[in-house]
Amino acid sequence: MKLEMICTGEEVLAGQIIDTNAAWVANELMDQGIEMQHRITVGDRLNDLASAFIERSHHADVIIVNGGLGPTSDDLSAEAMAQAKGETLVENTEWRQRLETWFSNNNRPMPANNLKQAMLPESAIMVDNPVGTACGFRVKLNRAWLFFTPGVPSELKVMIKDQLLPFIEQEFGNSEPTKVTKMLTIGAGESWLAEQIQEINLPEGISLGYRSSAPYIEIKVFARGKTAINQLDKVCKQIKACLSDLIVTTNIPSLPQAIHEQLIQQQKTLALAESCTGGMIAEQLIALSGSSQYLQHAVVSYSNESKQALLNVNAATLEQFGAVSCQTAEEMAIGARQILDSDFALATSGIAGPSGGSEDKPIGTVAIALAHNNGVYSQLLQFPKRSRTIIRQLASAVAYDMLRRNLENKAVIVNYPSYIKRN
Amino acid sequence: MKLEMICTGEEVLAGQIIDTNAAWVANELMDQGIEMQHRITVGDRLNDLASAFIERSHHADVIIVNGGLGPTSDDLSAEAMAQAKGETLVENTEWRQRLETWFSNNNRPMPANNLKQAMLPESAIMVDNPVGTACGFRVKLNRAWLFFTPGVPSELKVMIKDQLLPFIEQEFGNSEPTKVTKMLTIGAGESWLAEQIQEINLPEGISLGYRSSAPYIEIKVFARGKTAINQLDKVCKQIKACLSDLIVTTNIPSLPQAIHEQLIQQQKTLALAESCTGGMIAEQLIALSGSSQYLQHAVVSYSNESKQALLNVNAATLEQFGAVSCQTAEEMAIGARQILDSDFALATSGIAGPSGGSEDKPIGTVAIALAHNNGVYSQLLQFPKRSRTIIRQLASAVAYDMLRRNLENKAVIVNYPSYIKRN
Known part of the structure; x- marks a missing residue:
C-alpha cells in the first residue's frame, strides 16, 4: 500500500x-x-x-x-x-x-x-x-x-x-497488527544512544527509530506482527537495561507530564525558584490542566536582590560562592520550599548565554537543586555550549528529572554522558 | 520567473x-x-x-x-x-x-x-x-x-x-525593488482587520498580507517598484489611523521584543506577578538576552496562599472579590513592585480552563494590572473561549501591551474588539 x-x-x-x-x-x-x-x-x-x-x-x-x-x-x-x-x-x-x-x-x-x-x-x-x-x-x-x-x-x-x-x-486488509513503545531520554546524543543499544539482537519485526525534540531524544520501538508484538516488552526491558538512567519516561509524551501525573497521584506539593530557566519550568507545568493541585508558587529570582528578598538566600553565600553555585541553588530551593512548607522545591541558577560566561564558569554552567522536607540535593553541570534556549531547556529537564527520580525512590543524582559534572 | x-x-x-x-x-x-x-x-x-x-x-x-x-x-x-x-x-x-x-x-x-x-x-x-x-x-x-x-x-x-x-x-534580471513593512496587531480577528482597512485606496504596486501567529496577527504591507516604495510610509500611516490601538509593533518581530528594547533604553526595571499566565511573561522576556538589565523578579503565585505570602495580597480582598478580580490583580501588582521597588510590575489572574469556570466568571476571564510608582491600572477581560494555551497567550499579550502603552506615554487601557471588557 x-x-x-x-x-x-x-x-x-x-x-x-x-x-x-x-x-x-x-x-x-x-x-x-x-x-x-x-x-x-x-x-x-x-x-x-x-x-x-x-x-x-x-x-x-x-x-x-x-x-x-x-x-x-x-x-x-x-x-x-x-x-x-x-x-x-x-x-x-x-x-x-x-x-x-x-x-x-x-x-x-x-x-x-x-x-x-x-x-x-x-x-x-x-x-x-x-x-x-x-x-x-x-x-x-x-x-x-x-x-x-x-x-x-x-x-x-x-x-x-x-x-x-x-x-x-x-x-x-490483513495488514499486520503493530504496536509502538516510546521512551524519552535525556543526557546523551543519538549516536551515543544507538551505540549502546546496537548489541541488542532485535527479533524480526522489531525496529528502532529516533526522534529528536530538544532537549529530549525519543526512542521508538516498533513491532510489526503478532510474534514481534509478543517480544516488544522484552526488547524494551533490554533497552532500559542498557540506558537505565537516561530513560525518563515510557509512553508518556513529556517529562513535565510525568511529573504532573506523579505529583497529583502522590498528593505532593511543589515550589520553584528559577533563575536561568526563568519561568520555563513553571510555564511547562502550568500549561497542563490541573497543575494548581500541586504547584503552590514559583519565584523567578532573576537578580541577586530578589534571591535575598524573596528566597532568603544569604548575602554571604552569594558573595562567597556566586549566584551560579550549588550553595546558592540549595539556599534558593530551601527558601522556596519554606515559604508555604511545600513538599518539594526545585531551583536553578546558571549562565544561559550568549554573554556572561567566564573561564571558571563558562556559558552552559548551571546549578540545580532539589529540596524536600528532610534535606537538599544539588549538582553543578556544564551543558554543551548551545543556544540560550537549549541551555535553559536542558537545565529544566535535569531539574524535572531530579524530582522524578526522588518521586520514584531512586538516587536523585546520576551521570548523564553529555553533561559534565563540575565541583 | x-x-x-x-x-x-x-x-x-x-x-x-x-x-x-x-x-x-x-x-x-x-x-x-x-x-x-x-x-x-x-x-x-x-x-x-x-x-x-x-x-x-x-x-x-x-x-x-x-x-x-x-x-x-x-x-x-x-x-x-x-x-x-x-x-x-x-x-x-x-x-x-x-x-x-x-x-x-x-x-x-x-x-x-x-x-x-x-x-x-x-x-x-x-x-x-x-x-x-x-x-x-x-x-x-x-x-x-x-x-x-x-x-x-x-x-x-x-x-x-x-x-x-x-x-x-x-x-x-531587472526585477523591481521591493520593500515590506510588518505590523503586529492584537485584539481583533483577520476579517475584522481587513474590513477596517478595505476603504484605504492601495496605490498600484502595494499589496497586503496577513499572517496569524497566535495571539498576534501580522499585517504585511508589501511595495513593489520605486513608485510604490515611495508611497509605503503613507499607506502604513493610513493603516495605523484605521487600526490605531490594535497595532502593537512596527518592524519589530514580537511584542516581548519591543518591551525588552524599550525597558533597556529607558533604563526602567520590571517585576512580575503571574497567576494564570504562570511564568509565560517571564519566560518570553528571559528568552531574550539582556533581560537581566530590567527584570528583577517574577512571582508565579499560583495559589491564594502564595498571593498572600509572597505578594502581600489581603485575605479580605481574596475573600470579597475572589482571585480573579481587578482588586486582587492590583494588589498582586502593587505587592510585586514593592518587593524591590521596581519601576513597573505586571500582574495576571484568570481562568485559563479547560475547567474552573463559573457562570459569573467563565473560562477566559482574566484580570490584568500594571503598577508603577504613582499608582496602578487594571482591567477585567473576557477572552474568546479558546484553548488553555491561547487564553494564557492572550493575557500575556494584553499585559505587555499595557506596559508598552505606558512606556510610550499612551492611555494604558483601550478597547480591543475581540476581548470583552467586564466590570
Missing part, C-alpha cells in the same frame, strides 16, 4: 503557516506501520490542484489531501477534484442537513456560502466530520483513493483516526 | 522533523516579491529524488532543493541530480581543499566520508557555503535551474540570502 499526501493552501505554501499537520499525519501513520512516501504542497489554484491530483493518482494507492474544504472562495479542493475527474459538483443532502442542524443548534443563521461545503464531486463518498462543518470525502481516480480532510488540526486528527485508518484497514 | 522547492529527507517526510526550512524560505522570498509556487517533499530514495528533479524541471525556472548534502549514506541529492541529468559525479577540487582546510583549522582529521561532499554532478556550478562543510551547487536541467542548499537552517539561510537572491536577480 503506497501512501502519499497533498497539502493545500497558499498560507502553507507561502510559509505563513508552518505545516504541522503534515508532520502529525506522517507520525501517526508511521505508528500504525504505514510509511508516508511523498508529499506535495500546492497553493490555492484550481489548475495546480487538479494536475497534482491527476499526476499523483498514478503513483499511490491512498492520497491524503489536506485543507481547502472551507466555505470561502479560496477553498477549492472539491472543485479541483471534480475537474480532475471530469465530473460536476452535486449537493450532498445528508451534509446539507448536518450543516443546517449544526447552525441551528448554535443559534446562528447559516451563511449562504456554507452551503458550498455540501457540494461534492459526483462520485465522492462522504467521510464524516463529527467536529466541524467541513465535509470529508473520498474519490477513486486511476490507481488512487484520494481522501479529503479538513485543514483544522483538531478536525483532521479525528478524521484520520476514526475514518482513514479503518478505511485503509478495510480496503487493503 | 516561476519558483518551486523540493525538500528532501526521510525525517522531514515522516514528520520526525517539522519542516521550518520550507516556511522560512517561502517567507523570505515573498519578502523579496518572489512567490513560491509548488513544493514537494521526498524521502531519501535515489529514484524518487531523480524523478522529482526531472518532473519539476519542466515546470519551474528555479527549484530550490533543500537537504541531502551531508556526508552520510542517506545524503543522496548530488547523486540523484547526476542520475537525473545522465552525468557522473566528479570531484570539485576547490571544495575538497576547502574541506581539508576546514578540518585542519579545527584540528581534526578529515573523515573519509566527508570527501563525498566535494563530489558534484559534472555540469554543476559550485555555490559557496562559508559556514559549513556541505557544498551548495546549481545545475541546469530542461527549463529549470536546480539550486541545491544544505538542510542545516543556519547554513541554508546564509546561502539563500547571499547566493540565491543575487543569482535570481542576475539571471532573471
Whole structure:
C-alpha cells in the first residue's frame, strides 16, 4: 500500500503557516506501520490542484489531501477534484442537513456560502466530520483513493483516526497488527544512544527509530506482527537495561507530564525558584490542566536582590560562592520550599548565554537543586555550549528529572554522558 | 520567473522533523516579491529524488532543493541530480581543499566520508557555503535551474540570502525593488482587520498580507517598484489611523521584543506577578538576552496562599472579590513592585480552563494590572473561549501591551474588539 499526501493552501505554501499537520499525519501513520512516501504542497489554484491530483493518482494507492474544504472562495479542493475527474459538483443532502442542524443548534443563521461545503464531486463518498462543518470525502481516480480532510488540526486528527485508518484497514486488509513503545531520554546524543543499544539482537519485526525534540531524544520501538508484538516488552526491558538512567519516561509524551501525573497521584506539593530557566519550568507545568493541585508558587529570582528578598538566600553565600553555585541553588530551593512548607522545591541558577560566561564558569554552567522536607540535593553541570534556549531547556529537564527520580525512590543524582559534572 | 522547492529527507517526510526550512524560505522570498509556487517533499530514495528533479524541471525556472548534502549514506541529492541529468559525479577540487582546510583549522582529521561532499554532478556550478562543510551547487536541467542548499537552517539561510537572491536577480534580471513593512496587531480577528482597512485606496504596486501567529496577527504591507516604495510610509500611516490601538509593533518581530528594547533604553526595571499566565511573561522576556538589565523578579503565585505570602495580597480582598478580580490583580501588582521597588510590575489572574469556570466568571476571564510608582491600572477581560494555551497567550499579550502603552506615554487601557471588557 503506497501512501502519499497533498497539502493545500497558499498560507502553507507561502510559509505563513508552518505545516504541522503534515508532520502529525506522517507520525501517526508511521505508528500504525504505514510509511508516508511523498508529499506535495500546492497553493490555492484550481489548475495546480487538479494536475497534482491527476499526476499523483498514478503513483499511490491512498492520497491524503489536506485543507481547502472551507466555505470561502479560496477553498477549492472539491472543485479541483471534480475537474480532475471530469465530473460536476452535486449537493450532498445528508451534509446539507448536518450543516443546517449544526447552525441551528448554535443559534446562528447559516451563511449562504456554507452551503458550498455540501457540494461534492459526483462520485465522492462522504467521510464524516463529527467536529466541524467541513465535509470529508473520498474519490477513486486511476490507481488512487484520494481522501479529503479538513485543514483544522483538531478536525483532521479525528478524521484520520476514526475514518482513514479503518478505511485503509478495510480496503487493503490483513495488514499486520503493530504496536509502538516510546521512551524519552535525556543526557546523551543519538549516536551515543544507538551505540549502546546496537548489541541488542532485535527479533524480526522489531525496529528502532529516533526522534529528536530538544532537549529530549525519543526512542521508538516498533513491532510489526503478532510474534514481534509478543517480544516488544522484552526488547524494551533490554533497552532500559542498557540506558537505565537516561530513560525518563515510557509512553508518556513529556517529562513535565510525568511529573504532573506523579505529583497529583502522590498528593505532593511543589515550589520553584528559577533563575536561568526563568519561568520555563513553571510555564511547562502550568500549561497542563490541573497543575494548581500541586504547584503552590514559583519565584523567578532573576537578580541577586530578589534571591535575598524573596528566597532568603544569604548575602554571604552569594558573595562567597556566586549566584551560579550549588550553595546558592540549595539556599534558593530551601527558601522556596519554606515559604508555604511545600513538599518539594526545585531551583536553578546558571549562565544561559550568549554573554556572561567566564573561564571558571563558562556559558552552559548551571546549578540545580532539589529540596524536600528532610534535606537538599544539588549538582553543578556544564551543558554543551548551545543556544540560550537549549541551555535553559536542558537545565529544566535535569531539574524535572531530579524530582522524578526522588518521586520514584531512586538516587536523585546520576551521570548523564553529555553533561559534565563540575565541583 | 516561476519558483518551486523540493525538500528532501526521510525525517522531514515522516514528520520526525517539522519542516521550518520550507516556511522560512517561502517567507523570505515573498519578502523579496518572489512567490513560491509548488513544493514537494521526498524521502531519501535515489529514484524518487531523480524523478522529482526531472518532473519539476519542466515546470519551474528555479527549484530550490533543500537537504541531502551531508556526508552520510542517506545524503543522496548530488547523486540523484547526476542520475537525473545522465552525468557522473566528479570531484570539485576547490571544495575538497576547502574541506581539508576546514578540518585542519579545527584540528581534526578529515573523515573519509566527508570527501563525498566535494563530489558534484559534472555540469554543476559550485555555490559557496562559508559556514559549513556541505557544498551548495546549481545545475541546469530542461527549463529549470536546480539550486541545491544544505538542510542545516543556519547554513541554508546564509546561502539563500547571499547566493540565491543575487543569482535570481542576475539571471532573471531587472526585477523591481521591493520593500515590506510588518505590523503586529492584537485584539481583533483577520476579517475584522481587513474590513477596517478595505476603504484605504492601495496605490498600484502595494499589496497586503496577513499572517496569524497566535495571539498576534501580522499585517504585511508589501511595495513593489520605486513608485510604490515611495508611497509605503503613507499607506502604513493610513493603516495605523484605521487600526490605531490594535497595532502593537512596527518592524519589530514580537511584542516581548519591543518591551525588552524599550525597558533597556529607558533604563526602567520590571517585576512580575503571574497567576494564570504562570511564568509565560517571564519566560518570553528571559528568552531574550539582556533581560537581566530590567527584570528583577517574577512571582508565579499560583495559589491564594502564595498571593498572600509572597505578594502581600489581603485575605479580605481574596475573600470579597475572589482571585480573579481587578482588586486582587492590583494588589498582586502593587505587592510585586514593592518587593524591590521596581519601576513597573505586571500582574495576571484568570481562568485559563479547560475547567474552573463559573457562570459569573467563565473560562477566559482574566484580570490584568500594571503598577508603577504613582499608582496602578487594571482591567477585567473576557477572552474568546479558546484553548488553555491561547487564553494564557492572550493575557500575556494584553499585559505587555499595557506596559508598552505606558512606556510610550499612551492611555494604558483601550478597547480591543475581540476581548470583552467586564466590570
